Amino acid sequence: MTHTPHTRRRLIPARFQNPINRALNLLLYLVLCFMIGTGLLLWLRLPPGQGRHRGGGHDAILSLTRHEWGDWHLYAGLAFIALCVVHLLMNWTWLRKIAAGAHAARFWFGIALGLAVIAVLWFVPIDH
Numbered sequence: 001m002t003h004t005p006h007t008r009r010r011l012i013p014a015r016f017q018n019p020i021n022r023a024l025n026l027l028l029y030l031v032l033c034f035m036i037g038t039g040l041l042l043w044l045r046l047p048p049g050q051g052r053h054r055g056g057g058h059d060a061i062l063s064l065t066r067h068e069w070g071d072w073h074l075y076a077g078l079a080f081i082a083l084c085v086v087h088l089l090m091n092w093t094w095l096r097k098i099a100a101g102a103h104a105a106r107f108w109f110g111i112a113l114g115l116a117v118i119a120v121l122w123f124v125p126i127d128h
Helices: 016-045 066-090 091-098 106-122
Strands: none
Touching: 016 066, 066 091, 066 106
């Protein structure tokens, strides 16, 4: 196959793009549901400072303490971020051409704004 200026080599062959996108969307949904579930569990069922027994133990759900559920919530959040990055990369052409339309500045402004939010939260000073 010869490549003209209008064709480009795909990282993922076109025939696999749709099934991979479907699987990725399902994973994003399931991880999001897990994050919502563990967040609600931490917030409502195992709130901070609650559940200490006289023997020094802690309440547990499915044999996991609040701290351990917090770890699972964190890992799910990290997995969600990674899946979102993959999703954005797989749909980069759509984002660039369709979402931004003829206004590329809108697209780049959105990217810059998202990165600015991350940077502000990362570099905000810690209160001591």
